[in-house]
Amino acid sequence: MPEGVTANWPLKLLALALAIGIWAWVSGEARMVRQFDVPLDVVVNADHVLGTPPPSTILVRLSGPETMMRRLGPAMSMALDLTGADIGRQEILLVPDDLVGAPSGALVELIEPGRLTVVLEPRAEAELPIEPTFLGQPPEGFAFYGATVRPDRVTVEGPDVLVSVMASVPTSPIRLDRHESSFEVIARVLPDQSTVHSLNPRPVQVSVEIDAAPIERSFGGIPVRIRGGNNLYRLQNSRANVTVSGPPSVIDLLDRDQIVLYVQPSDGVPTTGSVALPIEVEWLLDEEQGANRLSVKKLQPREATLLLKGETQI
Incomplete structure (x- = not known):
């Protein structure tokens, strides 16, 4: 027998005995069954999105040696690769190979649900205004006068069939019933x-305007002006009466000289004959004085008749 085989034979015999003992201990160890809710990770093409949300987790039942099963942690996930799938409805069978992070000695006994139905849609992207959402009303004696959002726009992505019809994006609800300012x-x-x-x-910052409940004040015979038009026109009815609503503190600041009534001819206004244009209202107050809390309750007349200079209305 070669000398290398017989050298240190007591140590080699001991190593063999230890290996056999470890194998016997592992193979004879009690097996354990455990269930896990593992996250579902779905990957799609950059120009596709999921038309319906899939479940966030998948139930997986694993069995294996007790010591191994006790060490299993939250690192597992179900990975579903749909980068090669086409637009439309897809039936997906979940298999043990989709489970990521499980040790090689663990046996996958159950995947629930074992089959998923997903719908792939064309992806769309849009920049939309942010619309604050409000709950309730201010306490008695107070009123809501508007809000501003900063930033006021957000870019969203999703299925084209949904994004294409969205006009704005709401915020989380903002309560008004606890505020008097x-x-x-x-x-x-x-x-x-x-x-x-x-x-x-x-997150976005929403500035909400709350003030005392509005009062009304009427102003008569306010001149109506023409803006633009290259001095080609004149007005037949050049004065109007206006009733303004707003907080008492702002109404008290307002006088007739701070109310501007005007009509603005556009490119479509005829150069002969006459045309009735809506009267617009502007305040000669700034936002710090509360101009954004004023509103027109009544305007009479609501239109002014625009005539080309040198012509009279028949």
Whole structure:
């Protein structure tokens, strides 16, 4: 027998005995069954999105040696690769190979659900205005006069069939019933479709205008002016009466000289004959004085007749 085989034979015999003992201990160890809710990760093409939200987790039942099963942690996930799938409805069978992070000695006994139905849609992207959402009304004696949002727009992505018909994106609800003065609040942007997501999901700041309940004040015989028109026109009815609504503190600041009534001819106004144009209203107050809290309750007349200079209305 070669000398290398017989050298240190007591140590080699001991190593063999230890190996056999470890194998016997592992193979004879009790097996354990455990269930896990593992996250589902779905990957699609850059120009596709999921038309319906899939389940966020998948139930997986695993069995294996007890020591191995006790060490299993949250690192597992179900990975579903749909980068090669076409637009439309897809039936997907989940198999053990989709489970990522499980040790090689674990046996997958159950995947629930074992089959998924997903719908792939063309992806669309749009920049939309943010519309604050309000709950309730201010306490008695006070009123809501508007709000501004900063930033006031957000870019969203989702199925084209949904994004293409969206006019705005709402915020998380903002309560008004606890406020007797203006306030600022941080709100989240919440697209109202589960498959539409913000590309820059950061909070926004909403400035809410609350003031005393409005009162009204009427002003008569306010001149109506012409803006633009290259001095080609004149007005037949050049004065109007206006009733203004707003908080008492702002109404008290307002006088007739701070009310501007005007009509603005456009390119479509005829150069002969006459045309009735809506009378527009502007305040010679700034926002700090509360101009944004004023509104027109009544305007009489609501239109002014525009005539080309040198002509009279028949």
